[in-house]
Amino acid sequence: MSSAHDEWRLFKAAFSRAAKPDSDSGDSEGDLRTVAPLSPDEYRYSSFTGEDCIRLLELQPGKHLDPITCQLQEVRLDDCTGRYAALSYVWGPPEGAMRIRVNDGSLVIRSNLHCALRNLRHADRPRTLWVDAVCINQSDISERNAQVPMMGEVYRNAACTICFLGPKRKTTRALYAMLEDLAQEARTLHAEGSIYHDMDTLPAFVRHVTINPVKSELFHKYAGDFSIMDMAACEWWHRAWTVQEILLSPNVLFMNGRYTVKWDTVCLAVDHGINLQIWLPISFGFIMDLSIVPYLSMRALMNRRSHSFSAPTVPPSGSSARDLLHFLTHCRHRRSADPRDKIYAVLGLLRDAHSNAMASGTSEGLDIKLDYNHPVVYVYRKTAQTLISKLDSLEILGTVPKSTRRALPSWVTDWSISLPIGSPLTKDSLDRDRPTHASKHTNANAQFPDDGVTMILRGHELTSILELAGTLSGVDFEDDDDDDVPVETGSHNHPEQAGDGQPNSSRHWKPKLLKMVGNVMKNTFQQGRVITGPSTSMFGTLFAWDRFSATQPATNPSSSSSPPSSSDLDSAFWQTLCAGTYKNDDVEKTRALYKSWSDSLQPVREFMEKHASTHDRLPEIAFAKFLANSWESYSEFWPYIACAQHRRLGRAANGWLCLLPEETQVGDCVVLVCGGRVPLVVRPDGDGYNMFVGEAYIHGIMDGEAFNAEACSDIRIC
Structure with missing residues (x-):
């Protein structure tokens, strides 16, 4: 696990580099005028x-x-x-x-x-x-x-x-040299068998990056060098079409000005830099660096494609529809000037994996055709309807954000929205497929009337929402195009790697922490406020959730027939917080992680409760207390609450504690529907129709415990 001590070393290295003069002559593109x-x-x-x-x-x-x-x-x-x-x-x-x-x-x-x-x-x-x-x-x-x-x-x-x-930037020459340097060492270590370099373990989501730590002198050479951010900040990474262009090409070069570097070299260098922990995808244990997400998603899609070629008779998913949903989900953060291109840009990848994917009348064929004569709403609705029908499940509903696009049904994903949203609850917080099924593995059998707006599902209402707590907003690191402010990131899996000559002991943290809070926050006050304000706001929401759950005992169903104990009541809260995500499928091990994490936040909780007015003016103090308590290591439980981000805690009318969509309102209904792996939240309009709000996690009913097939009737969503 990484620690505040490790963050300090990168801060120190970054400021050391910032103090050195830059000898590069800068942009030499000439005057276009x-x-x-x-x-x-x-x-x-x-x-x-x-x-x-x-x-x-x-x-x-x-x-x-x-x-x-x-x-x-x-x-x-x-x-x-x-x-x-x-x-x-x-x-x-x-x-x-x-x-x-x-x-x-x-x-x-x-x-x-x-x-x-x-x-x-x-x-x-x-x-x-x-x-x-x-x-x-x-x-x-x-x-x-x-x-x-x-x-x-x-x-x-x-x-x-x-x-x-x-064009060439001031950092380009040094950056490309660093990439070649790191890639060469990675090749050497890989040839010697000293490094695990099968990037199959890299998913598309930065919170779950597997780091295979190695030691090297290059760590000391490049620690604090964040020139890679100049490359990561390029708009190219966020363009929808670049995924197809790079994945289908046999030979790829990156180019800034007239400087070039091979894509294979970039991959080797960045992967090795992450393993060396020169660049760390997570800061302070929980702040995501969004700049690395496009790269990681590209690598994940590359791995998926390479697997299909290594075993061409076994498609990676066995379904063109499932692969299309996978491509769309992994590319959702990308942007396009034409909203239809968010769909069209991945069709080439789909044809590459499934040659008959666009052929109508075949089992693999999807009823999706590239046609710029079709309006955006039609393209998005047709895509959603096709995926629901072909998969006979409702997995795509986990990708639906709040949309203001006119005439778009509430159950249809607006793929033009690239801002972070709550992750699909069909996966747990570690991005693993959820083994449970709230509607007992039934099929959706969704109906789509000719009105082009309505989806009819079979299901039944469970309860309604009575009370709501605040939304747990995500805390993300994004490049602000300020070349004078170094951007630092952290990770979850960090070994001890001495770099400053000081033992990693708690007796050394006080002077360094004070210096960090003083000098670092002084020199990067604006960036520091970007970090500490939202971070401590996140702490405040977590503490408010804890108080909210404690005001009334949760009545979530339990596998035990005996009356609930105090530990059972606490269990409903922490298992809701982590959305049923367990370490090695072991509830007790995960409970221990939660307890340790909660204890580590206690000093922050006490300060924020006793000194509310001071915290409002100086959130850095609460953040410093968090760093002090995390000097040795950040908690392993942080990634387990990923599903809770961009969602809110709520209490149902029957007393159940629920993890709910951000847009949930009091009075919304919780339903179970055929084909739904998780409960859904809908909003009745009083005329027999409902608006889809989002997915929910309700501990105790996630594996069919509350589903009643005989009680199902038509639920119309538009």
């Missing part, structure tokens, strides 16, 4: 002569500030394998658009692409590229509908895919 004006004659696209044709862009040679000129030519896709490089990039904002020469006319492109072409251009010879914004007539919907499904094959057939992250 010096580009000569071009003729405004608009290039006119010609229709393709065949269905299997694409256009390739031949970038003409020139000096760095010369106007960009290129030639477009039509070729058959099968005839150009390995003859071009595919470009993966971010379109960027429309401001600052510029013209380039294309054949005998000109086209307007955005500044990000213009910067990429300037850096990709050779001085003495042409370069052949495939660039979606130029090679596809973006104003022709029919052409887009035909060309976009071919993009997977375009990236597969390319000699390489170049992921352009942006």
